[in-house]
Amino acid sequence: MERYDLLYRLYGNFDADAVREAQDFVDLLPPLDSAVALSHWQEVDDELSEKKDRIRRGFPNGDRYAELAARATRDQAFTALDLFTKYGRAVNALVLDVDETLRSAGRTDNEIPREVLHLLTEFHETDVPIVICTGQTLENVKGFAIQGLGNELVHSGDVSIVYEAGTGVFTPGHRSNTKRLLYETLDDSVQSVFASVRGRVIRDLPEGLRGCVHLQGNEFNVTLKPNFETGSDDAARVIDDSLVYMLDLLGEAVTDDADGPTWTRAYYAARDPEIEGVLADRDERPDPDTTVPDAVVETLDRVTVAYYQADAAELSAVDLNKAAGVEAALDVLGVDDPFVLVMGDSKSDLDVMRWAASGDRGIAAAPDHSSPGVLDHVRQTDSLVFDRGDAASMLRTAYALNLLVD
Template identity: 60%
Template sequence: MDRYDRLYSLYERVDTDSLRSYQEFVDLFPMVDSMVALEYWEEAQEELTERKNSIRSSFVEGDILAEIAAYAKREQAFTALDLYNKYERGVNVLVLDVDETLRSAGETDNEIPRETLHVLTEFHERGVPIIICTGQTLENVKGFMIQGLGNELVHSGDFSIVYEGGTGVFTPGHGADTKQLLYEELDESIRSIFDEVLSRVLPEAPPALRRGCHLQGNEFNVTLKPNYDIGSDPAVEIIDKALVYLLDLLGDAIDCEDGAAWTRAFYADADPEIREVLAARDALPTNDPEQAPAALCDVLERIDVGYYEGDAVEIASRELNKVTGVRAALDVLGLDEPFALVMGDSKSDLRVMEWVRENDCGIAAAPEHASKRVLDHVRRTDDFVFTEGVAGDILWIVHALNRLAETTHNQ
């Protein structure tokens, strides 16, 4: 009997729904000062152990099957088996975006769901490092990860934060390598442009723009965020205006005649979404991007302008992105042969997904509301698309994959 048959038999013969309920209760039962509640928990723990032992004694690879059945639904278990048959290995590092991936403002009150936090601790306890890969500031993401996962896990030495889209990496417990300011490695000509834009972005902004958005407290990137609910009509309006303003400010910071117009033309040609916004705002220049000054193009090709409708607009270095940050984090964590689960929703996450695909070192997953390019990539690979707010579903599949990869026994 091969693994497929054993899994089929497991989910046919065993009440796995009840088993998962017992496991969830034992894992997530809140600590309360009540003898009655404690006795109830102990009874559930005994029943869980008994049911797992029954699986262990009834099946070849019973230990592994008991763990899979306790956490994975039938469809998840078979998906995990398909992944194992395809890659013949488990995931040894998680690379996870936060906003609209681990948490969603629309479904989870912008908090990471408790189940998702729990499965992350399960990975940690089994020695799988976690890399949080985000465009947010270090202090912000570090704060809510400590709140959600605990100070001990975050400072365990197996946890890293790639922040501001790859401008810095924070890996507590690694001495001099704990914090790496990757932006300091850029040459002065690029850093000076960012310094100038940062110094002027709010003081020179039109009054309506100053009232409608704020500057995110980054170490290097220049990011404008709306003072309205993300995705709302006022937020879309103000971020569109901020895009035009930031492009002009960037062009003005570069020593070039008519730099603002050429900069609008350059990024409109490079990004259809930016072009669409500029056209809708009557801000699309007539300049032919093919005729743009070579010196200006040399600079702009090193600077990325990120536009996220109703959410943010920013300038960042093309030389510093999430791939750069993830590679630096992997070096600090000592992972020479990573096989990563990459989860994200935006084009900055797509770069990491493409990198692991090109290097045969990982798999990708995305929420169903991710950008079209991200969804296209994910569906072309392993079709790991999950419902908004339930990233835990994918994580449990990978958890099952790792149990299957613990042994090569396949009779």
């Protein structure tokens, strides 16, 4: 109980909020080209040093508790201590989704908040590798990563990008391992299925989808996105239509039999309630007793069909997912015994969360608007749910955990 008692004393006897606010001011509002602004910044920095010194003098291992006050709220610090009590380990890598996790159009104009970017640099300076794990293309992710984190950090050798939901891994500074195309390891039969679907998906678009969707520029996954605002009624309609269209394309790619599309619909409807719901709403759900031939099942077992309401319809390989990409990234980064913080909001992120949980490889956190499966998993593990647009709160908690372990 000693650590709990020390935290109670830290947040009860010292003005930790003032310390944290001063630290944020110093970190996020650096000196400007103004004598007045520079003078004010220096005053705050001096006051911060004095406040931290008072905490250092009041605690054994005072540096730790001064940094805790400067980096975490009372609730974040106690959550971190609960995690330390449960796991006894520091986070040794961050695994972070981008869209709707690090950034959120709902609160931050779809830009990663400055506070989040600064916290990532703080983790980097304590030798914690960063794995950006996203469904976006490599070029898109490299662009915002370099713009937000800086070219030096991105090319430091401690940052890896798992892109297109696990089809590739990019880790600058690692020579022959800098870029690994994981889809090249797939069987020819699986690659041929994706080649067929990808070759036809835009060329054979039905009239009702032309001009309404676009193919996301992935190297391997086949993802249709709406040409309407994500979450809108129009986006919901065209993504539902796109899901059925892609199921049928997949059925035709897997077998020459005319029943291929029916078998594909039946296979995925039986395995995903959301897909079943889309088909049922359209009165296109196959008979539940439909028998899918073993040879077709064997191939479909290797293909994931993902439905994101009013956002995307996607085909990907079972063997290529974010979890596989994260494992490859950690291998390149040299993280042999991972205990990661996974942050994400979608079904593809759930694969990584389950991977982490299954081998005591880390903890999972998610924004409160995440998909139901993600929220269920996070609440059943450590209940690390944060508000939309507030990824910084979870990063602060993880930073506090590491301070407590060191």
